Amino acid sequence: MMSNSVQCVLCPHLCTLAPGERGRCGVRLNVEGELVSLVYGRPVAVHIDPVEKKPLFHFLPGIDVFSIATAGCNLKCEFCQNWEISQAVPEDMTPYDMPPEAVIENALDFSCRAIAYTYTEPVVYFEYTRDCARLAREAGIKNILVTAGYINPGPLSELAQYIDAANVDLKAMSDDYYRNICGGTLQPVLDTITYLKESGTWVEVTNLVVPTLNDDPDEIDSLSRWVLENTGEDTPLHFSRFFPMYRLTDLPPTSIDTLRGARERAMEIGLNHVYVGNAVTQDGMTTECPECGETLVVRQGFMITENNILNGKCGNCSAPIAGVWDGMEEE
Amino acid sequence: MNTVLAIVLLLAASVLSGGDESPSAGDITDSWLFDIITDISSDEERSWAKPIKSVDMDRMLELMETGLLTFHKADWFAEVDDE
Numbered sequence: 018m019m020s021n022s023v024q025c026v027l028c029p030h031l032c033t034l035a036p037g038e039r040g041r042c043g044v045r046l047n048v049e050g051e052l053v054s055l056v057y058g059r060p061v062a063v064h065i066d067p068v069e070k071k072p073l074f075h076f077l078p079g080i081d082v083f084s085i086a087t088a089g090c091n092l093k094c095e096f097c098q099n100w101e102i103s104q105a106v107p108e109d110m111t112p113y114d115m116p117p118e119a120v121i122e123n124a125l126d127f128s129c130r131a132i133a134y135t136y137t138e139p140v141v142y143f144e145y146t147r148d149c150a151r152l153a154r155e156a157g158i159k160n161i162l163v164t165a166g167y168i169n170p171g172p173l174s175e176l177a178q179y180i181d182a183a184n185v186d187l188k189a190m191s192d193d194y195y196r197n198i199c200g201g202t203l204q205p206v207l208d209t210i211t212y213l214k215e216s217g218t219w220v221e222v223t224n225l226v227v228p229t230l231n232d233d234p235d236e237i238d239s240l241s242r243w244v245l246e247n248t249g250e251d252t253p254l255h256f257s258r259f260f261p262m263y264r265l266t267d268l269p270p271t272s273i274d275t276l277r278g279a280r281e282r283a284m285e286i287g288l289n290h291v292y293v294g295n296a297v298t299q300d301g302m303t304t305e306c307p308e309c310g311e312t313l314v315v316r317q318g319f320m321i322t323e324n325n326i327l328n329g330k331c332g333n334c335s336a337p338i339a340g341v342w343d344g345m346e347e348e
Numbered sequence: 349m350n351t352v353l354a355i356v357l358l359l360a361a362s363v364l365s366g367g368d369e370s371p372s373a374g375d376i377t378d379s380w381l382f383d384i385i386t387d388i389s390s391d392e393e394r395s396w397a398k399p400i401k402s403v404d405m406d407r408m409l410e411l412m413e414t415g416l417l418t419f420h421k422a423d424w425f426a427e428v429d430d431e
Contacts, residue, residue: 038400
């Protein structure tokens, strides 16, 4: 006998919901035995950002990205840097009325070459992300997913076919960390990263380095080694600076020395492109050729001040540089 | 362990279904698969996750009518059989 209860199988929480209950994401509600999205076409954040802000450093540098987010997230990270919208319920927000067609129209009007589903968690607004991405693909606009990767394989495979690039937040290499700090589990995130990589999406990985919680050198090594062994030496890894936020206001910002140290360790382990984010450093923002060491892309904040990559190759030694670059697609 | 099994089943479902269309309760033909997923995952404790909460449905309906919320049919869910 059916009870009008439903089970959402979008993410690994697998919430079972009685009528009138919503999932852990806060935006998927059981209405009389049917699951509905409360946020389809209702973004609460709409901005135009440089692609470097996602961060994506090896994907069409310098392009403008039409960036959207609805309320909601299926994790509850105590350090969330966007908690005002990610941890909010949609009825407490004032959204834009922006159906997928309007997203594409706006992106074209503002000459954005990509649309990013970002700021909160695009997994929880799955249907909106997918429909926007499908239309964007038809219009020749790239799709960028900025995600914590907490999604089941079926929905991920449906979405991934439209996604050109992704930055996946790998918060730590510890399942306890995911459970205690983030309200999730580790393995589905690792599975998402490897799936996206294998399915041909350009993938970069971000790790927010939080003082005392995940900044131990062994933890940094473990994470860097996993990225190397499972996604290859050319996957860019961004160590991002934590600022006191949300429920972790008693911790200090990550020191620049810690971030530099993390970068050095990851490069010693064998990763070719390791960056420092949310902090102004010269070497941590610059792309170098792994073959000849030539400086290729110099960034000041989110601005590109120098780009010596020609058709995807080092301007000095012609070694191919991993990523998606202008001029490559025409080859 | 149960979640892992559920995920394996979901992956299998996505492959078997051809990948392009989302399964939602209205058009699932392989409901046995979702019954299994429901059975193996419904009793799992998730004290570390955000709690599931009831909403004020009258308010939600009101906000939906004003356009501030949508009741857009979601994909990727299964009906739960109490028996």
